[in-house]
Amino acid sequence: MIKPTNMGKTRMNHSRNSRAASSLKVCLGLAAAVFGLIAVPAVNAVQLSGGSTRIKVVCTTTMIADVARIIAGGDAEIVGIMRPGEDPHIYEVRPRDVQMLAQADLILSNGLHLEATLSHAMENNAKAGAKIVRLAETPKITPLESEATRGAPDPHCWFNVENFRIYAEGVRDALAAADPAHAKEYKDRAANYLGELGLLHAWVKQQIETIPREQRVMVTSHDAFQYFGRTYFIDVFAVIGISTEQQPRPGDIARLESIVRERGVKALFVETSVSQTLNDIVKKVADVSGAKIGGTLYSDSLGEPGTEAGTYIGMIRHNTKIIVDALK
Numbered sequence: 001m002i003k004p005t006n007m008g009k010t011r012m013n014h015s016r017n018s019r020a021a022s023s024l025k026v027c028l029g030l031a032a033a034v035f036g037l038i039a040v041p042a043v044n045a046v047q048l049s050g051g052s053t054r055i056k057v058v059c060t061t062t063m064i065a066d067v068a069r070i071i072a073g074g075d076a077e078i079v080g081i082m083r084p085g086e087d088p089h090i091y092e093v094r095p096r097d098v099q100m101l102a103q104a105d106l107i108l109s110n111g112l113h114l115e116a117t118l119s120h121a122m123e124n125n126a127k128a129g130a131k132i133v134r135l136a137e138t139p140k141i142t143p144l145e146s147e148a149t150r151g152a153p154d155p156h157c158w159f160n161v162e163n164f165r166i167y168a169e170g171v172r173d174a175l176a177a178a179d180p181a182h183a184k185e186y187k188d189r190a191a192n193y194l195g196e197l198g199l200l201h202a203w204v205k206q207q208i209e210t211i212p213r214e215q216r217v218m219v220t221s222h223d224a225f226q227y228f229g230r231t232y233f234i235d236v237f238a239v240i241g242i243s244t245e246q247q248p249r250p251g252d253i254a255r256l257e258s259i260v261r262e263r264g265v266k267a268l269f270v271e272t273s274v275s276q277t278l279n280d281i282v283k284k285v286a287d288v289s290g291a292k293i294g295g296t297l298y299s300d301s302l303g304e305p306g307t308e309a310g311t312y313i314g315m316i317r318h319n320t321k322i323i324v325d326a327l328k
C-alpha cells in the first residue's frame, strides 16, 4: 500500500492554520491520483476487493487479460496490468502494479522476455503460494529465433492463432488448478473459445491467400509479425528487431528501402504500441520509395475496449483486413 505520508507532512509544516486538516485531505487525494490509485480506466476498473472469495488473477498484457476474462467468466477476478496502447518491452512498473501482484493468487504472463521490467516485479512481489504462469513458455510452442538479436527467442507467439489456442489452454489449466471448484466452468468456456479461435485461424489463412504470392511482403515498425508471416505465408521485415528497446540505425532505413524497391512492396504498416520515432521511420521509407502507408496494426497491445480491436479476435481480424486491403 502506498502511504503518501511525506507529501502530507510537508504540506502540514507549511500550513499551521485551521485549514490544515482539509489541506491534508486534498494532498492525500492528490497523492492517490499521482500514484494511480484512483481514476483507473474501465478496462482495469476491477479492483482486487478484500471481501471476495473468488481467486484473484493478475494478467500482464491486454491479450492475456482478454483470454483470461473470457475463460474465467465471472468465476475469478481478472485484473489487467497494461492498458491499451502500452508497450510491454519498455513498460514502466507502477506502484499499483506491485500492490496488485502482491495480492494475486495467479499471475498470467507471456514470458520469453516480453515483459522485461514487469517480470522482475512479478518474481519479487508474488505472495507465497501464488503461481506465475508464462503462457508462451511451453513445450507445445517452438519459439522462433530472431536473427537481429543473435538467437533470442521471439516472444510474439500470439500472432499464430494456433499458438494463442495454446495460450487459452494454458489459461484454462492454470485457472482450474488454482480454483478446482470451478474447473468445469473454465473447461466449458475454454472449449467454446478454442472453437472460435479455430475458425479465426482458418479465416486468416483464407484471407491472406487472396493476396497474390509475390505481393505478400509486409514491412512494419518492430519485428512482431514473424509468427504471423510464417503461419500465413507472408514475408515480414521491420525497422528494428523483436524488442522496442533497440534503437534504429541508419543502415536499417537503407536496408528497408532496398527491400521495398526490390520486392515492389505496395504498402508499409505502422503500429499502435511503438514510439512515434519508429513509426516516422516507416513513413519515411514509404515516402522515399514511393510506397504508401497501408494502415495501423495492433502488435503488442489490443485497442480500446469497445472498439473492433478491443479483443484478441477483433485485433487479428482488424490486422488481417488492413493487410489484405493494402497488399492485394
Ligand SMILES: [Zn+2]
Pocket (backbone or CB within 6 Å): 089, 156, 222, 223, 224, 242, 243, 244, 299, 300
Ligand atoms: Zn513487440
